[in-house]
Amino acid sequence: MRQHALMAIAQVTEPDSAVYYTDGSVDPDSRRTGAAAIxxxxxxxxxxxxxxxxxxxxxxxxxxxxxxxxYRQEPTVMLHTDSRAGLQALQQPHPKDNVGLITTILGILQSISVQGRQVNLLTQPPRELLVALR
Incomplete structure (x- = not known):
């Protein structure tokens, strides 16, 4: 299944875009956690x-x-995430939780923007990926 998803990701290309897929995970039994971007x-x-x-x-x-x-050069960054809560947290004018993490992310977004580049944060994976996962 993972290999099919990676192949689908490779096939989904936006011209002149850096395309990313992100996910965070918490194991409910062990409470081990991790994060990944592809x-x-x-x-x-x-x-x-x-x-x-x-x-x-x-x-x-x-x-x-x-x-x-x-550190990439593409004019557009497409970031796909399934975390609506994460995107909502980034939109809070005065976050009370995860302040350091949110501030760091907003700083990186601003730095990319200053380079004259655009970042699109999307909450749904592209249709091609959903089809490949079925």
Missing amino acids: TRGTELCEGTSNHCSTLQTELVAIQLALEHAH
Whole structure:
């Protein structure tokens, strides 16, 4: 299944775009956590502190993708995530939780924007990926 998803990701190409897929995970039994971002043949993975919340792991995954995208040259960054809560947290004018993580992500977004590049944060995976996963 994972291999099919990676193949589908490789097939979904946006011209002149860096395309990323992110996910954070919490194992409910062991409470082990981690975050990952995938882009054209590159897997970015990071273990997070055990007992992190799902929101925190999702935000770390977004951060991983944006840190990687910061050093790329494509004019557009397409970031696909299944974390609506993560995107909502990034839109809060005065966040009370996860302030350091949110501030870091917003700083990276601003840095990419200053380069004259655009970042699109999308909450639904592309249709091609959904079809490949079936």
